[in-house]
Amino acid sequence: MPDHRMNRQIVMAERPSGELALHHFRAEVVPMPERPADAVLLRNILVSVAPGARAAMQGPTHRPQLVPGELIPSSVIAEVVAGPPDGPAPGSVVAGTAGWQEYSVVPASAVRPLEPVGPLSQQLGFLGLNGLTAYFGIHAIAQVRAGETVLVSGAAGGVGHLAGQLARAAGARAVGISGSDDKNRILESKLGYAATVDRRSASFQDDLRAACPDGVNVYFDNVGGPILESVLPLLVKHGRIVCCGVTSHYDLSDPPPGPRDLAVRLIAKSLRMEGFLVADHRPRWDEALRDLRRMHAAGELTILEDIRDGLDSAPAALVGMMAGGNVGQLAVRLAQDPPGRPPA
The missing domain is CATH 3.90.180.10 (Medium-chain alcohol dehydrogenases, catalytic domain)
Structure with a gap:
C-alpha cells in the first residue's frame, strides 16, 4: 500500500x-x-x-x-x-x-x-497559461488587425497552435513554422493556418518568402535563434515582433548572439520588438478566459x-x-x- x-x-x-x-x-x-x-x-x-x-x-x-x-x-x-x-x-x-x-x-x-x-x-x-499567453501576445502585444499576415514559429506547440487561431479569428492571415510536414498538415487542415513552412527544409528561406508574399506584419516568436534572423527581412514597415520564447537556445550550452544589425533593422522599418510575461496582464485574465471559452464554444478554437x-x-x-x-x-x-x- x-x-x-x-x-x-x-x-x-x-x-x-x-x-x-x-x-x-x-x-x-x-x-x-x-x-x-x-x-x-x-x-x-x-x-x-x-x-x-x-x-x-x-x-x-x-x-x-x-x-x-x-x-x-x-x-x-x-x-x-x-x-x-x-x-x-x-x-x-x-x-x-x-x-x-x-x-x-x-x-x-x-x-x-x-x-x-x-x-x-x-x-x-487553452484556459491556462498557454491560452492566456497566446491571447495577450496576439491582442495586447501584437494588436493584430484584420488583413495582416501573422507568422508563428513553434506553431504546433501549446502556445503556437492557439496563437495562429486567435490571429485568424481576428481577421489576419496565419502562417505557421513547425519542424515537420506532418505537423504542418495538422496546422492547415485542423487549425486553419493559411500556409506553413518546415523549418528543417533545405529550402526554408525560399519557402518562407513564398508563404508570405506580401511580407509579415506580426512575428509571434516562440523559438528565437536563426529563425528570427530569417524572418527579419520579411517584416514590413511598422511590423511587430512578439517575443514569447527562445526554445532554440535552451539545449545550447553557449547560445549564439542575436541577429546581426538587429537595431538597424528595427530602426529602418520602425519595427517594435516586445517581450512579455502573462503575469503582466493578470487584471485582465478573467476577461481573456471568458473570450477564450466563447470562441471555443463557437467553434473558432480547436484544442x-x-x-x-x-x-x-x-x-x-x-x-x-x-x-x-x-x-x-x-x-x-x-x-x-x-x-x-x-x-x-
Missing part, C-alpha cells in the same frame, strides 16, 4: 550541458510537505510539461535558475486537501504553480479556483492536447518536446478528475 506520509517528485539531477536527456532528472521520495497556516496542501491531478522548465534548468528566467536536487517547476491543476479557513475549501479544484510532484504546498493566495466547466486538461491548456500518464513519464515528455515531438498542450496526468467533472 502507498505510504501517504511520503511524496514522490522529479528533481533536476544535474544541470544539462547541451541536449536534454533522461539522466538530467531523478525521481525521489520525500516526506510529505508541512503546511503553514496560510498555505494549501494540494493533491496534483495534472502537471504541465513546458519549455519554461527547460529554461529554468539552463539559467535564470522570470524564476531563479534551478540547482541540482531542486524540483522541476510547472503549472498544476490540483485538488485542495487542506487549507486555511478563509482559503479554497477542501475538495475544490484549483490552478497554480508548483512542480512535478504528487503533493504540493503553496500559499493560498497563489492558487486560482476553477469553475466546474469542461475537462481539467483544458484548464491547464490539441497530448496527455501522458504517470509522474515518471514527465522527463521523457520534456525531452521529446525539446526534440520537437509534441503537438499542442503537453501534460502529465497524476490522478483522475474528481467526481462530477465533465468528461474529456
Whole structure:
C-alpha cells in the first residue's frame, strides 16, 4: 500500500550541458510537505510539461535558475486537501504553480479556483497559461488587425497552435513554422493556418518568402535563434515582433548572439520588438478566459492536447518536446478528475 506520509517528485539531477536527456532528472521520495497556516496542501491531478522548465534548468528566467536536487517547476491543476479557513475549501479544484510532484504546498493566495466547466486538461491548456499567453501576445502585444499576415514559429506547440487561431479569428492571415510536414498538415487542415513552412527544409528561406508574399506584419516568436534572423527581412514597415520564447537556445550550452544589425533593422522599418510575461496582464485574465471559452464554444478554437500518464513519464515528455515531438498542450496526468467533472 502507498505510504501517504511520503511524496514522490522529479528533481533536476544535474544541470544539462547541451541536449536534454533522461539522466538530467531523478525521481525521489520525500516526506510529505508541512503546511503553514496560510498555505494549501494540494493533491496534483495534472502537471504541465513546458519549455519554461527547460529554461529554468539552463539559467535564470522570470524564476531563479534551478540547482541540482531542486524540483522541476510547472503549472498544476490540483485538488485542495487542506487549507486555511478563509482559503479554497477542501475538495475544490484549483490552478497554480508548483512542480512535478504528487503533493504540493503553496500559499493560498497563489492558487486560482476553477469553475466546474469542461475537462481539467483544458484548464491547464487553452484556459491556462498557454491560452492566456497566446491571447495577450496576439491582442495586447501584437494588436493584430484584420488583413495582416501573422507568422508563428513553434506553431504546433501549446502556445503556437492557439496563437495562429486567435490571429485568424481576428481577421489576419496565419502562417505557421513547425519542424515537420506532418505537423504542418495538422496546422492547415485542423487549425486553419493559411500556409506553413518546415523549418528543417533545405529550402526554408525560399519557402518562407513564398508563404508570405506580401511580407509579415506580426512575428509571434516562440523559438528565437536563426529563425528570427530569417524572418527579419520579411517584416514590413511598422511590423511587430512578439517575443514569447527562445526554445532554440535552451539545449545550447553557449547560445549564439542575436541577429546581426538587429537595431538597424528595427530602426529602418520602425519595427517594435516586445517581450512579455502573462503575469503582466493578470487584471485582465478573467476577461481573456471568458473570450477564450466563447470562441471555443463557437467553434473558432480547436484544442490539441497530448496527455501522458504517470509522474515518471514527465522527463521523457520534456525531452521529446525539446526534440520537437509534441503537438499542442503537453501534460502529465497524476490522478483522475474528481467526481462530477465533465468528461474529456
